[in-house]
Amino acid sequence: MFALLDCNNFYVSCERLFNPRLEGRPVVVLSNNDGCVVSRSNEAKALGIRMAEPWFRLRALARQHGVVALSSNYTLYADISARVMSTLGRLSAGQEIYSIDECFLDLSGMSAQERISHAQELRQTIARHVGIPVCVGIASSKTLAKLANHFAKKGLAGQDGVCDLDAMTSHQRHELFAHCPVGDIWGIGRQLAKQLQAMGLAHVEDLRRADPGAIRNTFSVTLQRTALELNGIACIDLARDIAPRQQIISSRSFGEPVDTLADLREAILYHTTRAAEKLRADGSVAHAIGVHVRSNPFQPKEPQYDRTQLVPLAQPTSDTMRLARAAMHGLQQIYRPGIRYKKAGILLTGLQSANHIETDLFDQTTSRNRQRMQTIDAINRKMGRDTIVLAGSGIERRWNMRREHVSPDYTTCWNNLPCAH
DNA sequence: ATGCTCCTGCGAA
DNA sequence: CTAACGTTCGCAGGAGCAT
Numbered sequence: 001m002f003a004l005l006d007c008n009n010f011y012v013s014c015e016r017l018f019n020p021r022l023e024g025r026p027v028v029v030l031s032n033n034d035g036c037v038v039s040r041s042n043e044a045k046a047l048g049i050r051m052a053e054p055w056f057r058l059r060a061l062a063r064q065h066g067v068v069a070l071s072s073n074y075t076l077y078a079d080i081s082a083r084v085m086s087t088l089g090r091l092s093a094g095q096e097i098y099s100i101d102e103c104f105l106d107l108s109g110m111s112a113q114e115r116i117s118h119a120q121e122l123r124q125t126i127a128r129h130v131g132i133p134v135c136v137g138i139a140s141s142k143t144l145a146k147l148a149n150h151f152a153k154k155g156l157a158g159q160d161g162v163c164d165l166d167a168m169t170s171h172q173r174h175e176l177f178a179h180c181p182v183g184d185i186w187g188i189g190r191q192l193a194k195q196l197q198a199m200g201l202a203h204v205e206d207l208r209r210a211d212p213g214a215i216r217n218t219f220s221v222t223l224q225r226t227a228l229e230l231n232g233i234a235c236i237d238l239a240r241d242i243a244p245r246q247q248i249i250s251s252r253s254f255g256e257p258v259d260t261l262a263d264l265r266e267a268i269l270y271h272t273t274r275a276a277e278k279l280r281a282d283g284s285v286a287h288a289i290g291v292h293v294r295s296n297p298f299q300p301k302e303p304q305y306d307r308t309q310l311v312p313l314a315q316p317t318s319d320t321m322r323l324a325r326a327a328m329h330g331l332q333q334i335y336r337p338g339i340r341y342k343k344a345g346i347l348l349t350g351l352q353s354a355n356h357i358e359t360d361l362f363d364q365t366t367s368r369n370r371q372r373m374q375t376i377d378a379i380n381r382k383m384g385r386d387t388i389v390l391a392g393s394g395i396e397r398r399w400n401m402r403r404e405h406v407s408p409d410y411t412t413c414w415n416n417l418p419c420a421h
Numbered sequence: 422a423t424g425c426t427c428c429t430g431c432g433a434a
Numbered sequence: 435c436t437a438a439c440g441t442t443c444g445c446a447g448g449a450g451c452a453t
């Protein structure tokens with residue numbers, strides 16, 4: 001038996017913790033670069049503001065209704081998330097942290113009564129200890145638990161932010177499934193929903209009753225598993241141990257378009273530095289680095305360009321200088337003048353544990369390099385992220401993202417506390 | 422026929 | 435005033451290649 005616990009309007013709820021004036025008002029949090037809406041308060045949803053709506057298209061409506069728009073502050077959200085997750089971890093047998101605002105929990109061996117009262121207790125504890133409102137969905141597969149959470153959030157399944165599909169009658173379940181579009185199911189996005197609808201499988205109940213073998217043939221094993229899970233046959237286990245990452249991406253849109261190789265070099269070096277830090281934090285090494293640049297696809301009249309160049313590494317490494325050299329080589333190959341670039345980034349792939357790689361008998365520089373990177377990491381951890389940087393990664397950084405309405409890092413930075421000013 | 426790598430598309434949050 | 439549309443991850447499956 002699985003529970004899926006999901007925080008309500010998570011980023012907005014985080015902002016409200018420290019700014020009570022946001023209570024009762026329409027509030028949205030914007031994606032990086034103040035681009036799109038990624039979190040909405042109930043009041044904002046009531047105004048018809050949709051998920052992923054570009055902010056510039058909402059400006060007029062927002063002014064009219066007094067909508068508060070905030071830049072995203074992932075430092076704050078990550079810290080609040082850690083508090084929610086550790087609180088839940090203490091109260092649960094098995095926990096899989098699925099994303100920044102949701103996790104699966106193992107509720108096996110409980111009666112329906114026990115499950116529902118346990119879920120209520122979780123909600124109250126999170127509200128008291130962290131201050132974040134959450135909803136809980138419960139069922140016998142992860143896909144159904146996600147769906148149950150969806151019903152709980154919409155208030156379709158009765159009381160108080162908890163929905164246990166296994167505590168309901170089959171008639172009640174049927175009613176919910178018959179009216180819920182397939183696009184609301186975990187794993188079914190826009191493309192699949194369109195195809196399924198064309199085949200007459202428009203609602204959850206249709207897919208649940210479909211022949212799994214036929215689904216496998218016309219679509220994929222993934223969708224077959226989804227169909228089985230809708231029938232309460234658990235195909236996807238709770239992931240108890242966190243598998244090491246297979247790739248690391250660092251990329252970002254520019255605040256303003258960039259056209260010089262010099263600016264792109266800075267940005268690529270910056271991202272290489274960030275990604276290499278993550279790589280070493282994971283205790284991994286990379287076999288290849290990919291360099292990615294692209295123009296702005298939302299300006300179709302301008303010349304379009306979108307390339308990534310994969311550069312294999314002679315020996316797998318986590319050394320920033322080596323990765324940077326490879327990245328510069330890749331960038332050189334794909335840079336084209338006369339393009340207004342809007343985004344650049346890098347990708348580290350073929351990740352492996354640093355412990356398992358063969359060391360080159362004739363290479364005496366590797367261990368010195370490793371020590372050097374460890375020292376730099378330690379200094380940057382202690383003194384702040386950009387204390388020691390690559391000279392090439394830029395000072396002025398004209399390409400930095402827009403972040404016009406950012407809130408303070410209330411919980412992780414003393415200097416950002418309002419009383420420090 | 423089989424198995425590999427590389428690349429693209431899709432989905433998720 | 436203008437122009438202004440996210441990021442990071444995993445998985446499936448097809449293309450291309452070698453055996």
